[in-house]
Amino acid sequence: MKYITDFASGFMGLFQTGGKTLISWMTSIVPVVLLLLVLMNTIIAFLGEERMNKLARASSKNVVTRYLILPFLSAFMLGNPMAFTMARFLPEYYKPSYYASQAQFCHTSNGVFPHINPGELFIWMGIAQGVQKLGLNTMDLAIRYLLVGMLMNFIGGWVTDFTTAYVCRTSGVTLSKEVKLTAGTAE
């Protein structure tokens, strides 16, 4: 009988531990994220998508605007996954590179601006909650995450320009290369 009781209380203990964790998140993370979302959604509604479209058109010119400024702002303004739509004004050749950069911006900025990618918040929050538990300020981590992200995501987008060229070359037998080249040299 004692074994059964021990087992049952141990089993319930799992849920009590989980429940405590959940409630501590509910009181600490949820209100902050919610209010931040409210403000961000409001700002986005006021600024509007039309201005982003204009910016996107102007950004295709060079690597810095293409893989750093545009994806950073798109992530902030449109979030995951709508940020990807901003690449529709880019030449075909650069679209994979933009994708590589944009997808990572949807995470690295998520520590400071959780409205960008709330569905995948726990990439950030999973680790950050441990730091929080130690009583440290997670914003220190979030800012560095953002800054390292900006640098490395930009490089990531740029490097993809070269891997795209490589894939075009190796798959040269197929027709895709010519289409790529015309799109690429159009710039």
Place this chain on the structure above:
Amino acid sequence: MTTWNSIKIVKGSGGWGGPIIVTPTEEKHKFIYVTGGNRPKIVDKIEQLTGMKAIDGFKTSIPDNEVALAIVDCGGTLRCGIYPKKGILTANVLPTGKSGPLAKYITPELYVSAVDVNQISAVDEATAAENVAPTAVSDDQEDSKYDNQKTITQQMEHQGIIAKIGIGAGKVVATFNQAAKESVQTVLNTIIPFMAFVALLIGIIQGSGIGKVFAKIMTPLAGNVWGLMIMGFICSLPFLSPLLGPGAVIGQIIGTLIGVEIGKGHIPPQYALPALFAINTQNACDFIPVGLGLEEAESKTVEVGVPSVLYSRFINGVPRVFVAWLASFGLYAGK
């Protein structure tokens, strides 16, 4: 003989619903605006494009079966739902979504919000619904139109500063309110479910003793830069990364496990930064075709883009972790 033209109304910035197509017919050739006595600019544009007659709903009322479109400025209480409930097409000047006591009647087929002048466009005769019946218009109508126009013009001249401030404030409040509704939905539908799942996972890991086993595996991996780089390397392998991607679930679970170990003090907190990069080198590798679709890429681009992004993720994966490790020096050092 008056010809009526169809118009298309799409949602504006921060808006909801639509696009709706308004096609005036012999029976329904009037539209009503119920906007507290002020006349929004879109009323003039709709009049111009469709040739329909505008009725101020605060001054006059017309039978519902004559109303082709209702324009409201409702922040989410009653008006935005009352016309859809009657099956009347509704355009809201404010960015209000599906809300209020009549929310269930507000559907994208009947309702569009945050409508301004730019959201309204003419539709070609060909694409318009075929039930437009071109018939002669009676004199009676012409007369009433004139009368109505007159009162409206007078009204426009009387629109003072106070009315403008009121409209502006209403728009700000409604935009905030709508943003709050959307945010609560996001938290309820996406964040809290995942939190419940992760919290249960943490409960099981900590309560059952599996945590100790994990700690033995995780601490040497996540507690130094080489282990993290190995982790990043594995996650970025081009044949593995698309499998690890979906919903970022695996990354989120590994992240939480590392977070738990950091919280217990087994892993120094400055390793949180390289760990954030190590668990996510496979970032969105499963999503490439869909993402390129959102970018409106051609099929050739997708063919090239999928391997290209997989390769670039592989090339960048380990350096990302390394740079993040370099950047982690001094993080939480004094604590």
